[in-house]
Amino acid sequence: MKIKGDLWLFNPHCELSILKEQQHYTPPKMIKKVQNDLSVLLAWLVGDGDSVLIEKQVVNKAWKELLHSVVGIDFKFVTSKEVKESKIAFNAVKSWGKSPSLVSDFHFLPPKYQQFYEWNRQLKDVFHRQFGYNILTYIIDNEVNRAISSTRIGKFCLDYQEVVNEIENVFIKNSFGVIMKLPYSSSGRGILVLKRNEITPSVQKWIESALNQQGSVLVEPLLEKEFDFSLLFKKHNNTIEFLGGSSFLAGLTGQYYGSGLNTFRSYFSDLEWESIMKIITLIKTKLKDEKRLEGHFGIDALVFKGANGERFIHPCVEINPRYTMGHVTLGLQKAVPLHKKAEWRIVTKHEVTDFVAFQKEMEQKHPLSIHLNKVQSGFLPLVDVNLVQNYYAYLLVEDEEI
The missing domain is CATH 3.30.470.20 (ATP-grasp fold, B domain)
Incomplete structure (x- = not known):
């Protein structure tokens, strides 16, 4: 069975795999949930004839046809089992991000595809x-009007006392707060915000763990x-x-x-x-x-x-x-007329407890109107509501011009 086009993988854990430098990396449960629920969003990146790798095999036919009507190209959703059993062939393999774990992510593919995802350690x-940070300092050095000053961009700290001292310095200059960031993180993880100049036991533990695992912490003023x-x-x-x-x-x-x-x-x-x-x-x-x-x-x-x-x-x-x-x-902008006001959102179970009920309600409130492969107005689900558990995505186009 021959399919022209590329095979795409959504791997939001790529940064964490890079940190560990592990080919057989198991992402945290939260990141795995993001991957399982939102992999279909790659439909807005792919080319004609491409395939998107998904976890579940049965995608709702009506939703898939609706998506095809606005994406405007021919693409497929496939599972690793389907690829392996049907021996589907691809022109190339593409991913959300490069990482060592692509070797295990694509374990079901024959060796000829490894050329597309071999890991170069220099990418770390x-x-x-x-x-x-180096890009930022380069921009600041070239004196861009209204750009942030060098005194407000923070610094990398290499040991616990240096972190504590920098937190103190930031609070002296900026009472709004401090934000600390790990060198490698993804999906909002690896970041800690302090609104008060207080190193609690939990904050101390976070700093010490961060330094132990990654060797440094970026301490910045909270803007x-x-x-x-x-x-x-x-x-x-x-x-x-x-x-x-x-x-x-x-x-x-x-x-x-x-x-x-x-x-x-x-x-x-x-x-x-x-x-x-x-x-x-x-x-x-x-x-x-x-x-x-x-x-x-x-x-x-x-x-x-x-x-x-x-x-x-x-x-x-x-x-x-x-x-x-x-x-x-x-990619989504191509499916909306330039003069229409629109937004797309990702919501979680914490915000919407019942995705099926939410979708029905939004479809009734905002009837969908599609003309010439563009959403003129209304609500378009960007995921198959029957397959998601923790994350849901949708497009909403208002019936008014910008």
Whole structure:
């Protein structure tokens, strides 16, 4: 059985696998739940004839046909068992992010595919927060108007006392709070926020564990955030293409909740937009000769309020050297008319206890209208509600123009 196209894998645990440098890596239960429930979102990244690897075999036919009607290309959902038993062949293998564990993730494939996911140990440094920190300092050194100053970007600390001292220094200058980050983390994990200058036993344990496992901790001032956004790129050889930007919703520790569509430019003043354009140019300049970075990547950034209420840009909170939900957002935008206001969201069981009831209610409140492969208005489920357990995703297009 021959299928033209590529096989895609959603592996949100890639950063944690890189930290452990383990081929046979078992992700935490929470990350596994993200993978199982949201792997179908890769439908917004794939090309014509591609296949998306999913956990469950039976996908609701009506939902799949609805999805195909707006994605606008032919693609398939397949399981590892189906691939192995049917001996389906692919042109190439692609993943959300590169990692050592792709060897075990693709254990069901014959050896000829290993060329697509062989692990290069030099990539580990690209996934370390220091890599993004270096991009940030490069942008600051080039004096971008309204960009964050070097005094507000924090530092990497290598031992417990240095962490404690830096927390003290940050609170002296910034009463808003402190945020500590592990060098390798994913899906909002590995981040701790302190609103008070108090090292409790649990905080001490977190710091000591972080240093023991990863060797350093990034200690930063907690900024009074206005909104998050991402700048999305694709690099091939020494050429970097800016694909677009997206504003997004995120929790205090970085959990992704969704994004608005078609409104990115409207978030910025003309002066801020000039700075964004300069930041994009600087990112291209800084990374064009970086041999270890290849393919799609995203730069997470934010706009925050200063002490006097003025707005500043933090141009690189982190770099994600892989596909991101921002790239999914750009794919979703193609399914919505440019003049329509829309958003897509990811919700959890903590927010919506019954996904089936929620979907029925939203379908009744917001009837779906599709014309010429675009959602003109209404509610579109982005996952098969019968297959998800902890995470649900949907698109909502309002019947009004921007």
